[in-house]
Amino acid sequence: MIQVSGLRKLYGDTVALDGVDLHVREGEIYGVLGESGAGKSTLLRCVNLLERPTAGTVTVAGQELTALTERELNRARRRIGMIHQHFALLSSRTVAGNVAFPLEVMGVPRAERRRRVAELLDLVGLGGRGGDHPHQLSGGQKQRVGIARALAGDPAVLLSDEATSALDPATTHSILDLLKRLNAELGLTILLITHEMDVVKSVCDSVAIMADGRVRESGRIADLIRTPGSRLTRDIFPLPEPAPPGSVTLTFTGDPQRPVVSETVRKFDVEISILGGSIEELAGGSVGRLRVAVTGDTEPALAYLRERGLIVEVAP
Amino acid sequence: MTWDEMAPLLVEATWQTAQMVGWSTLFTVLLGLPLGVALVVFDRGGLLPLPAVKTVLGVVVNVGRSLPFIVLMIAIIPFTRLVVGTTIGTAAVVVPLTVGAVPFFARLVETALREVGADVVQAAQAMGAGRTTIVGKVLLPEAFPGLVAGLTVTVVALIGYSAMAGTVGGGGLGDLAVRYGYQRFETLIMIVTVVVLIVIVQLVQSLGDVVARRLSHK
Ligand SMILES: Nc1ncnc2c1ncn2[C@@H]1O[C@H](COP(=O)(O)OP(=O)(O)OP(=O)(O)O)[C@@H](O)[C@H]1O
Ligand SMILES: [Mg+2]
Numbered sequence: 001m002i003q004v005s006g007l008r009k010l011y012g013d014t015v016a017l018d019g020v021d022l023h024v025r026e027g028e029i030y031g032v033l034g035e036s037g038a039g040k041s042t043l044l045r046c047v048n049l050l051e052r053p054t055a056g057t058v059t060v061a062g063q064e065l066t067a068l069t070e071r072e073l074n075r076a077r078r079r080i081g082m083i084h085q086h087f088a089l090l091s092s093r094t095v096a097g098n099v100a101f102p103l104e105v106m107g108v109p110r111a112e113r114r115r116r117v118a119e120l121l122d123l124v125g126l127g128g129r130g131g132d133h134p135h136q137l138s139g140g141q142k143q144r145v146g147i148a149r150a151l152a153g154d155p156a157v158l159l160s161d162e163a164t165s166a167l168d169p170a171t172t173h174s175i176l177d178l179l180k181r182l183n184a185e186l187g188l189t190i191l192l193i194t195h196e197m198d199v200v201k202s203v204c205d206s207v208a209i210m211a212d213g214r215v216r217e218s219g220r221i222a223d224l225i226r227t228p229g230s231r232l233t234r235d236i237f238p239l240p241e242p243a244p245p246g247s248v249t250l251t252f253t254g255d256p257q258r259p260v261v262s263e264t265v266r267k268f269d270v271e272i273s274i275l276g277g278s279i280e281e282l283a284g285g286s287v288g289r290l291r292v293a294v295t296g297d298t299e300p301a302l303a304y305l306r307e308r309g310l311i312v313e314v315a316p
Numbered sequence: 317m318t319w320d321e322m323a324p325l326l327v328e329a330t331w332q333t334a335q336m337v338g339w340s341t342l343f344t345v346l347l348g349l350p351l352g353v354a355l356v357v358f359d360r361g362g363l364l365p366l367p368a369v370k371t372v373l374g375v376v377v378n379v380g381r382s383l384p385f386i387v388l389m390i391a392i393i394p395f396t397r398l399v400v401g402t403t404i405g406t407a408a409v410v411v412p413l414t415v416g417a418v419p420f421f422a423r424l425v426e427t428a429l430r431e432v433g434a435d436v437v438q439a440a441q442a443m444g445a446g447r448t449t450i451v452g453k454v455l456l457p458e459a460f461p462g463l464v465a466g467l468t469v470t471v472v473a474l475i476g477y478s479a480m481a482g483t484v485g486g487g488g489l490g491d492l493a494v495r496y497g498y499q500r501f502e503t504l505i506m507i508v509t510v511v512v513l514i515v516i517v518q519l520v521q522s523l524g525d526v527v528a529r530r531l532s533h534k
Contacts, residue, residue: 046443077444088439091533092457101453102443133533314497 001026001157001189002047007056009042009213016042017053024157024206029108029183029190029283031200033235034210040193043210044161047191048080062093062155073084078106083152085162087142089134095145096123096130102152120148124178140171151186158182158191164199176203180283186216197235201282207232222284225253228313237289239276243315247275248302250290260308261290267304302309317503318484325492325505330512335406335489336478340413341471348470349463351377352425353451362439363447380419385477388416389484391409407527409486413477421470428462429455461532477515489513 002024009017016039024030035039047058049065057066063076069313073304089098095116103113121127124144134142143163150158160179164172167193180203182188194200200207200221208218209231217224217231224232232239233251243249252260294301302312342467351373358370383391389412394402396411432455440454456463479490489509496508 048437050442071446074444074446077442080442082439082442084435084439087434088433090436090454090458092531101440101445104453105440105443105445105449137534151442159442214405255338 001028001061002030002191003057003059004043004047005057005059007043007046007055007058008102009046009051010054017046017056020056020213020215022208022215022218024104024189026156026189027187028080028205029179029192029203029206031207032191032193032210033195033197033200033207035194035195038210039213040195040210042213044159044191044193048082076255076277078102078153078197079152079155079157081147081155081158083143083146083150083158083163083259087134087146087166088266089126089142089149091134091182093133093139095126095134097134098134098145099152101132105241106153107297109179110232116152119283120151123151123182126146129184139173140174141174142234143167143171144178145176147182149187151182156190157191158190160190162193162195165192165196167235167302172199173202175287179203201236201280202282209235213214217243225251225282225287226311227313233289236280236282236287237278239278239289239291241290243313244275245315247294247315248292248294249290249313250292250305250313251307251313252290253285254309258308260305260310261292263308264301268297268301270294270298270301317496317505322505325496326508326512328493329489329509330516332406332486333475333490333516335480336409336413336481336488337471337474337485339406340417340474340478341467343410343414344421344470344474344531345467346493346505347414348421349425351418351422352429353455355422355426355448356429356455357451358367363450375460377419377422380415380420381423383416384387385412385416388412391482397408404485406488407487409478409484409488413481416469416470416477417474420473421466424466425459425470428459428466431462432458461528464524464528468521468528471520473522475513475517475520501524 002022004022007288013225020043032040032043039087042051046053047060053066054192057064059065060076065076068076080170085212090101093101099117100113105118108116117130122131124147126148127310132143137145152181154234164175167175176199179190183190204221206220207224208215210216220233226229261272264270273293275291275293277288279286279288306312355370355373358366358368371400392412392415393403396408399411402408436454436458437450440450478488480485482488482491483494489512493506493509496502497509
């Protein structure tokens with residue numbers, strides 16, 4: 001749905017993006033993680049060409065945006081929704097007026113506009129608040145207006161730059177739930193930027209981790225979790241890194257209730273002591289990670305664990 | 317001089333002032349608003365960056381702003397004659413008043429427009445809005461309370477300028493104060509004129525404040 005290739009962006013001497021490739025599949029929620037200054041916002045703003053990339057191409061819904069004229073681009077942008085960290089609502093307009101803005105831009109007639117606005121406000125749970133001004137709303141409600149506005153053009157794609165960073169945890173939760181619902185009900189593809197691992201854990205299907213203008217790691221979360229040495233896995237689980245020499249880190253997906261560890265101890269001549277670990281609930285199911293010390297006849301025991309579908313990493 | 321003698325003089329002078337200020341306000345808005353918009357739109361990082369054009373406009377505005385009004389008024393006499401065919405009377409005064417106020421108002425417009433958040437403009441761009449739409453539906457409406465405040469300041473300045481301009485043939489309250497109050501030592505008329513001016517300025521300012529406040533949804 002979104003295909004970014006070889007994207008570079010320079011601001012004078014600053015290299016904000018240094019050859020970024022990104023592939024967002026239709027209907028997925030794709031998270032971009034990274035520290036401040038990693039280039040996340042620049043990347044997102046290049047996706048709808050608010051920022052002209054220095055090099056590279058951006059294709060959204062089959063249309064190569066980087067090849068369009070300004071007029072064509074404006075047309076294409078109407079099908080790419082965007083929500084903002086500080087909501088970016090027009091204070092001169094009511095809530096309904098804000099949601100109507102993109103419809104006016106698209107030239108939708110007044111009666112039709114009114115109907116769509118009411119529909120959209122209902123969809124985001126703000127039915128009846130159309131006459132209020134943005135300053136009368138809470139942060140979460142403002143973001144809902146932002147979401148309703150972003151959906152006005154029936155977009156295939158929604159871009160979100162830190163849309164929950166200005167909100168408290170409970171409100172963040174409700175906005176993420178709304179995004180998940182829109183993703184499920186409307187098949188909306190969402191590319192979201194965040195620096196909160198919790199956001200990635202609770203809503204994302206795929207993720208890209210950025211540092212210094214490059215993507216360090218990307219893919220489906222379920223796949224990354226199963227990739228030994230994955231940075232994402234290390235970031236998700238609160239285990240001390242690097243692992244102590246000789247220790248074994250086990251990652252298990254699927255049903256964490258299976259008594260694999262005790263089975264192993266029974267079957268082989270080993271002792272396993274637990275150094276640390278946790279189970280995390282991810283959008284795709286729960287994943288556990290356990291750091292253990294194994295003593296005794298280790299090799300066959302570890303082979304058995306691998307056979308049972310666990311990812312086994314032995315620290316050198 | 318008695319009140320009965322003074323009243324018609326005051327009424328006429330107030331009417332002349334109102335005409336001078338009214339017409340020059342109208343022309344100032346018609347010329348100054350687009351100029352202020354141009355200063356923002358053509359700026360580096362603006363909607364249509366044309367830094368060279370913006371620099372030229374900026375210089376023109378600064379020149380206009382740095383001339384004392386009384387000097388400007390005399391310096392542009394040939395221009396005034398060209399436009400209205402005469403250099404005396406209310407119509408002739410409207411020309412220097414407008415020329416003096418346009419750069420002033422344009423700067424205030426520029427300031428008000430710059431107050432509009434870059435994020436709102438970008439949000440509009442992200443929705444596929446073109447430049448004209450952004451100016452008309454985002455920049456101007458969002459800056460409206462600021463524009464009204466700027467207009468209020470401009471009208472008050474125009475009332476002041478008009479008192480000066482009046483002395484060279486436009487009539488009005490300033491002229492009345494000078495001719496009767498100063499040249500004929502009618503202290504009372506001087507005082508009354510000053511009071512009327514204060515009241516007018518006060519009314520304009522209060523009206524502007526109320527309108528700006530009612531329009532602001534912050
Ligand atoms: N308009 C700009 N002009 C100059 N440099 C810029 C501009 N925008 C971004 N940069 C630079 O590009 C780099 C990446 O910035 P970007 O805003 O994309 O980071 P980010 O990952 O979104 O960070 P944050 O988490 O703080 O929002 C930074 O070094 C930043 O200083
Ligand atoms: Mg950012």
